[in-house]
Amino acid sequence: MAVNPAVRSVEPLDHEAILVLVKEAFTAPDRDGREEVQIVLDTWCLNAVVPGLELVAVEGKVVVGHVLGARGRLGSPGVVAVAPLCVSPSWQHQGIGSALMTELLDRAEQQRWPAVVVLGNPAYYGRFGFQPAGPLGVVYETVGQDSPFFQMRSLSSFDSSMRGTFRYCWET
Numbered sequence: 001m002a003v004n005p006a007v008r009s010v011e012p013l014d015h016e017a018i019l020v021l022v023k024e025a026f027t028a029p030d031r032d033g034r035e036e037v038q039i040v041l042d043t044w045c046l047n048a049v050v051p052g053l054e055l056v057a058v059e060g061k062v063v064v065g066h067v068l069g070a071r072g073r074l075g076s077p078g079v080v081a082v083a084p085l086c087v088s089p090s091w092q093h094q095g096i097g098s099a100l101m102t103e104l105l106d107r108a109e110q111q112r113w114p115a116v117v118v119l120g121n122p123a124y125y126g127r128f129g130f131q132p133a134g135p136l137g138v139v140y141e142t143v144g145q146d147s148p149f150f151q152m153r154s155l156s157s158f159d160s161s162m163r164g165t166f167r168y169c170w171e172t
Helices: 012-026 034-045 096-110 122-128
Strands: 006-009 049-059 062-072 079-087 115-119 150-154
Touching (some): 006 096, 012 034, 012 049, 012 062, 012 079, 034 062, 049 079, 049 096, 079 096, 096 115, 096 122, 122 150
Parallel strands (some): 079 115
Antiparallel strands (some): 006 049, 115 150
16 A cells, blocks of 8 residues: 655755664665665765655654765766665655655756656656667676666656766766
8 A cells, every 4th residue: 555655855854764764774684775875975975866856754843764866977967776665664665765756856857857767677767768778879887788676767858869878976
């Protein structure tokens, strides 16, 4: 059953709860979630968050979901890179991740970004219009040109000449 969380822009007081949530959401028997926490910290330290594109889902006063839209490098003006999107394990499968992603895409469109990229599950992100980026001429070398996991969603201001190698803001 889907819930209706309040989705809003992140405020500075949310940061501690976000780090706890990211670690919790990405911790599993074979991993501890530190890599995703470090991605969030690095993005914040680099001031690479796109204003208005870091969002939380709140149930009551509890942060139950988070998505971070950061500047990614692919020509000029660049693209929005999603990393990470997460929902508290006890709140998953209730539409919170979808609400966050839908709002991020709507806001990216309103801000006239050309595209949004993500490294994630094609079955999940495909429902939002993401498709493998390699056939579109955009490559994330870490996973290779043929990876179905590196995906792109073109927005209305997309220019098909945007091609090349993509880099996340925290990568040199």
